[in-house]
Amino acid sequence: MERSTEQPKTRSVPIEEVEQVVIRFAGDSGDGMQLTGSQFTHTSAVIGNDISTLPDYPAEIRAPAGSLPGVSSFQIHFGSTDVQTPGDQPDVLVAMNPAALKVHLPDLSRNARVLVNTDAFTPQNLKKALYESNPLEDGSLADFQVVKIPITTLNARALKESALPKKQLDRCKNFWALGLLYWLYDRPLEPTLDWIRAHFAGRAEIAEANAAALKAGFVYGEVGEVFTTHYKVRKASIEPGVYRKVSGNDALVLGCVAASLLADTPLLYASYPITPASDVLHGLARYKHVGVRTVQSEDEIAAMGIALGAAYAGNLGVTGTSGPGLALKGEMLGLAVMTELPVVVLDIQRAGPSTGLPTKTEQSDLLLGLFGRSGDSPVVVLAPATPADCFAIAIEAFRIAVKYMVPVVVLSDGYLGNGAEPWKLPRAADLPKIDVRHPNDPKGFLPYLRDPTTLARPWAIPGTPGFEHRIGGIEKADKSGNVNYDPANHQLMTELRLRKVEGIADDIPEAAVEGPLRGDLLLLTWGSTYGAVSQAAKKARAMGRSVGHVHLRHLNPFPRNLGDLLRGYEKVLVPENNTGQLRFLIRSRYLVDASGMNKVSGQPFKIREVLAKIEEFI
Amino acid sequence: MERSTEQPKTRSVPIEEVEQVVIRFAGDSGDGMQLTGSQFTHTSAVIGNDISTLPDYPAEIRAPAGSLPGVSSFQIHFGSTDVQTPGDQPDVLVAMNPAALKVHLPDLSRNARVLVNTDAFTPQNLKKALYESNPLEDGSLADFQVVKIPITTLNARALKESALPKKQLDRCKNFWALGLLYWLYDRPLEPTLDWIRAHFAGRAEIAEANAAALKAGFVYGEVGEVFTTHYKVRKASIEPGVYRKVSGNDALVLGCVAASLLADTPLLYASYPITPASDVLHGLARYKHVGVRTVQSEDEIAAMGIALGAAYAGNLGVTGTSGPGLALKGEMLGLAVMTELPVVVLDIQRAGPSTGLPTKTEQSDLLLGLFGRSGDSPVVVLAPATPADCFAIAIEAFRIAVKYMVPVVVLSDGYLGNGAEPWKLPRAADLPKIDVRHPNDPKGFLPYLRDPTTLARPWAIPGTPGFEHRIGGIEKADKSGNVNYDPANHQLMTELRLRKVEGIADDIPEAAVEGPLRGDLLLLTWGSTYGAVSQAAKKARAMGRSVGHVHLRHLNPFPRNLGDLLRGYEKVLVPENNTGQLRFLIRSRYLVDASGMNKVSGQPFKIREVLAKIEEFI
Amino acid sequence: MSEDRSAVLSRKDFVSDQEVRWCPGCGDYSILAQTQKVLPSIGIPREKYVFVSGIGCSSRFPYYMNTYGFHTIHGRAPTVATGIKTANPELSVWIVTGDGDGLSIGGNHLLHTIRRNLGVKILLFNNRIYGLTKGQYSPTSELGMRTRSSPMGSVDYPVHPCCFAVAAEGTFVARAIDSDTKHLAMVLERAARHEGTAFVEIYQNCVIFNDGAFDSVTERDDGTVHLVDGEPIVFGTNRGKGIRRKDGALEVVTLGNGVGEKDLLVHREDEPDPGIAFQLARMDAPGFPVALGVFRSVRRPTYEEMVEEQIRRAREEKGPVDLDALLREGECWEIK
Amino acid sequence: MSEDRSAVLSRKDFVSDQEVRWCPGCGDYSILAQTQKVLPSIGIPREKYVFVSGIGCSSRFPYYMNTYGFHTIHGRAPTVATGIKTANPELSVWIVTGDGDGLSIGGNHLLHTIRRNLGVKILLFNNRIYGLTKGQYSPTSELGMRTRSSPMGSVDYPVHPCCFAVAAEGTFVARAIDSDTKHLAMVLERAARHEGTAFVEIYQNCVIFNDGAFDSVTERDDGTVHLVDGEPIVFGTNRGKGIRRKDGALEVVTLGNGVGEKDLLVHREDEPDPGIAFQLARMDAPGFPVALGVFRSVRRPTYEEMVEEQIRRAREEKGPVDLDALLREGECWEIK
Ligand SMILES: Cc1ncc(C[n+]2csc(CCOP(=O)(O)OP(=O)(O)O)c2C)c(N)n1
Ligand SMILES: Cc1ncc(C[n+]2csc(CCOP(=O)(O)OP(=O)(O)O)c2C)c(N)n1
């Protein structure tokens, strides 16, 4: 490891091995906490730890510096085993100012370690954080292991030789803190030094200052005599391969791009910006070289119409939004149902109802996705389980849409969308092919003549001679697709649309159980609750409980074996971030007396909350 | 009975008594069938028969004269007992032209009587109706009692002394046919003669011609020697009182107006025209003298926003639409949920999905009404059982909305909206009061401080000094209503919104059973299926079957006793004009293995269809 | 799909097998007929035409055209058309809409489609009424009009569709009338050939709910003026009147007595200042003749051209695509 | 609710207890301050004010006003405001919206609200960017602008809000800028006093995502021109330039050398032909100064006035109402 020349003598601090650690970096929006967090993440990943992360931004664009609403944080969970969530509670909180301390303290358990930048605890900052007295002095932190470090001062001292103005130097203090944490958890500096070099290429002074700050923080750990021990987290036993950190939104973007290549069909993404879905638009806008067209439309209805028009014209048509936008798309999605076109709708759910809590997560659009249209209008509904799973789900959505000529709704959420995890990159050759067929023999062509197995109608696209035909939202005659007001035909077409979607159950994997196939309790989940519930169930089993876990990625239709699985357990519990939407579906479909665990606080489940509920239930 | 002076001698035709008759008048859109039908209805009502009617218009505005799509019809069911639907099948079809015959023949049972205007069976008209040969001559009507009458000729002959041009005289032929039917079913001419006088006041020649045509038709029955018998239908045993015929849409209009008077609060109705809801707009636009404001908005979203704004400003705010419009209103309705304002949404359902069959009926917006918004956003859902019940439901909707500060969705449908029945006019003094309260003491006022019983928040309206406050779609802090991002608060508020709606179950009547309280089969219904299912159940009981019937007017929340009722029967059957939406809810809520009877042909149930299903089930 | 095939197309190639279902006498018939007459002459093969409509009497149009067609939902045709045109710029995409469909529920999509200069044709059938829903006033109905939803008269001021299109930065804005079929055909052909959004308002008589709405325009000799590019604006019996500018506003003058054509406003379709097209489009009775013809026709890059250009450039800059390489573009690491 | 109470109102009566949460330096602060300063002088009691907004940074405005307020949903503020104003015409209803809220998702409601001449004020904060969603281009962003959603530059042509408002038949259309607070206050006061829809576009600097968007306008002496009713349109250093009409279009001239104020266009807010307001509203750099001030101010009956008048007439014609009588109005019969 390269060391700065000024490096003082090292003292020897004992090193202890731990399995898992959760760190939360918190500071003002201007303090660079997101960067700090993602550097720590990257380094941890590179050295082979299992990781999971969760950023938390303020709702305001730029709240006043030092204020409570201005606090920004980044949590990372890393370990040698079983990291599937960003962690229930931080073991270490790094608080760069009083507001950060105030906002995050309630999340800590007794004895958690709190690293504070004492320099920031000025009367002015304390006031902005609405502290009446200085928590570092009034004894209110007695339950925690507080480590007080004048980070600003130490950072300034380390950079005293830099020619940069004071203000700029101060902005390096997040690297100083990062260096200290690297020392504390025995991480190499290289990956971050590499990043600094690349990122500040051409701005040598800034690069140097940041590098120096990083190193200074590291060295401080070694010689500063504030820590009596430091920690080591072994490599996890991770499948070999090339990895990359992805958020759910990144993975959706890559999944869409991959689908386009796998289908050999251009993709058109139409969207109106909305938190937390906008990043999908931003991401896809960067794939023009793959032939991806993105249209930022005037509203969500337009986005749905544009995606539908693109699908009609033979593209992979897709739109993305969050809850309020999905509500707006209902009527147009109904048209997609009637015209049986392969369009995909991504909903990155946020906490509702109405504007709700736009930056917080929830899973409360399930029933909207299933039923938010007039008439009986079945669509396919899928949900990714983890950030990386968003990639596979996007491909699955297009596979089904195109094969069955049916709209598909994908329910991700803010927690998946913004949270990140390492993703083992698949090889293109191993990905499912998406088999796009357009009819080529005009003889006997009828726009609603169905494939006998899939019940799909032919995808005949404008521009192809001999297939000129008209479609629309009025009920269509079976086969010919002409406008038809005949009662029996409407009954038939309604049933056909339903049967087509139900039939897809034969073309999706059966639901799998983690844990025993029969037992006392089954946990049934969908979407982003996967990680926490899976871990909780595992822990419960480790404690001797007979607990199975089934996670659904296909919500309409359900896997064929779901009913049988549910009946294998004494009790069924459905933890959800809503007031009980999947539970509602399951009870109706299988007449199983499922109970709910319903958290609607805009926050994901913690493992221990689920564990406690399991204990309560068994 | 006044008779025309030219009246020939009467011959004596025997009269037979029957309990119930179903007549369908059918002709070209230009033939005046709607008028004929409603005159027959009115006369039958006046003489004390029980009645129920159903008009059926062409989907096109004005399809080519004589064409199949141009056929217009009106069905009336009248009798001395048990008339609750417009009738399963016509006993008599009056077909004014070949197209009318062709369209309606499939609905007739063997031996039904078919009255045809032979004059209209010209080669040209036969061709327009796509007849290859003349059905009056080719033996294809052998199964029916065909009565061939040259109505156009006879009508012209009767009016030969009128100075009106031939074309105008020909247009009187519907009155001639009406007169004949009056004779056939022994009805007085006065009510219609009165109507003619009033309606054509100032146009004496036309009035005279129509009156003469009516009388001529009547006389023809007596002397024409085509009928060997005529019929009498006794008075029904109808509760004494003043009656009026109302369609469901009329009754909604009157219910809204009544609610405004009962609440002593102006009503504002905002709507964008859509079939079959437009008549509510047309109707309410005529009540300006009651202070009703109607706004024809640019679209359905605007209508919802306008109604919400009106509610915020202290009016009874209401909007009305049909399915596709309801889908559009979802996001704005979500804002109503969050701001807890008393707004009412009327959905006159039509056959879907998408544009579907706009002029046909269906009940397939139930799940959309319940769930068509992002997030967990509970609303109250009501549904009228009969056309006249729309009046009471409108009042009930406002009563609940105002008392609980909650949005209420009312699900009527095309069948109720256009169908009509006699309605015993209530006395204003007997109607429920709607108790509107606005806070008057600014001290301690908080916009989200709830009434401990109803959980309603105060309705403080702009213009009132001392209550200035801000509301919106972002999650609100309990009590203060300020913007609030706190996790625990969102959980609390989500639960409060849910509990408020659930609590309304204590303030609605328990569900009542028609038939035995426990037994082999329970029929569970909602909305417009009431009449047919109630009749079918009654018939089944008369045949010795143990069949109960529960009809729901409150769909969210359900009546408290519903679960108990359901468990009293071996089997539960839910007949619905959709693919099983109420069944879905019931199964989930009560874990009852309810089966469905699902007709989605754009047509209401027939009594005998339901009866057959009952037989199949028991 | 050779261009040759189109050479032999005739009117009836564009007639579908569906029975036309408008009221006898409806102005829609004439517009349909002219469209079917004009298209064969454009030189685009039939399979490249797509007609997209919303909901309304007018919006049944696509069913009668033997081309690709999409009868969408109320007001949203421009959105579906945007998807189609952006996905495949080679198609000739025609939007058919009504005054309600296009300007009431669909006004916003119209605005944005026009301002983007998406290469589609927009035919707005203006009958100043909602036909399909049986006669309520529309955004182009005159103030005070009594309809089923306005028994005491409408309290909404009407909007002028062509002014709206000009304000939306339309590159081609024109007006025609159902009854003047020759002129209508000319305008349709001009629209067909325009690159960019071609917006055409067509006065259309609804015989059932608003019969004679344009009688005041068609009955009088001086009720209309036909705009001709590069010519002074003359109209009336024996071309005896003209439009002149006065203090920036427009006025009607009678020719003669020293007032000649040279004093009149000369119409320029490509006038850079759209304010003049705006003024001409807003002329209305009483006081002014209603202008028919092309108010504005300018060329600027279309939406789809710019989209394609970016794709071309991105492809050029980033070279050919390989999925494996593409997935590995981020910060990756290897676990062995 | 006597008018007297308002006489003693001051700026701080309009300041709510909520902490203002815009980025430091955001132009929204200035607009808020001017509004709070102007309202006490209007003579309307505080409880009669209602501020209605959509979603966006700008739309947080109502929280900071100690009046009634409704923070609705994206683009729909005009609809809720229509409900409020129609239900209670006595209220002074203010719509606060952004370029995205008002012209992207909400364009249609804006169009219809303006054309109905509903008596509300519409303040459109135009920062030419989506602020709240962190920086995507908006319908007023210039072509080619690079944002997170347009990494190679936007391919949408911008719309001019005031031209749009004029085309929507606006009776009061004006423009101001956050940085010129005195002029802004004057325009707000004029809007407050207008009867009918008062549409005000306010150039607003977003320091985070589009900082300096209006620098080209504010930096140069001749970047803007202030319109004054009844006066020739003069601008620039030492009022050395003016706007003149040439062949119907507008042109910039330098005064002197025989060109005097008398040759210039005289601004008339009540000019009957809205085409002139349209032209002035569309002036833009380069080539023209941007006009600030009132483009158009005319009086015509408002929506709510006409609604009230119909209700008054209906009441007069049909007399007092009794529910029993009302239910019995149709064709009734009695069963005994
Ligand atoms: C979402 C929705 N709202 C309302 C309607 C009902 N609707 C159908 S067409 C129409 C207006 C038709 O008017 P216009 O566009 O002028 O067409 P026209 O019939 O006059 O040609 C309306 C309100 C609908 N189909 N969908
Ligand atoms: C239905 C819906 N779609 C999208 C959004 C996301 N959204 C919130 S504000 C906004 C745009 C804001 O831009 P603008 O109106 O210009 O306001 P500014 O923030 O610039 O003041 C968007 C797209 C939303 N809240 N609701």
Ligand code: SF4
């Ligand atoms: S109602 Fe009017 S617009 Fe519609 S088809 Fe008939 S005449 Fe034409």
Ligand code: SF4
């Ligand atoms: S993001 Fe821009 S518009 Fe929004 S508050 Fe910040 S500076 Fe103002």
Ligand SMILES: [Mg+2]
């Ligand atoms: Mg129309």
Ligand SMILES: [Mg+2]
């Ligand atoms: Mg903006």
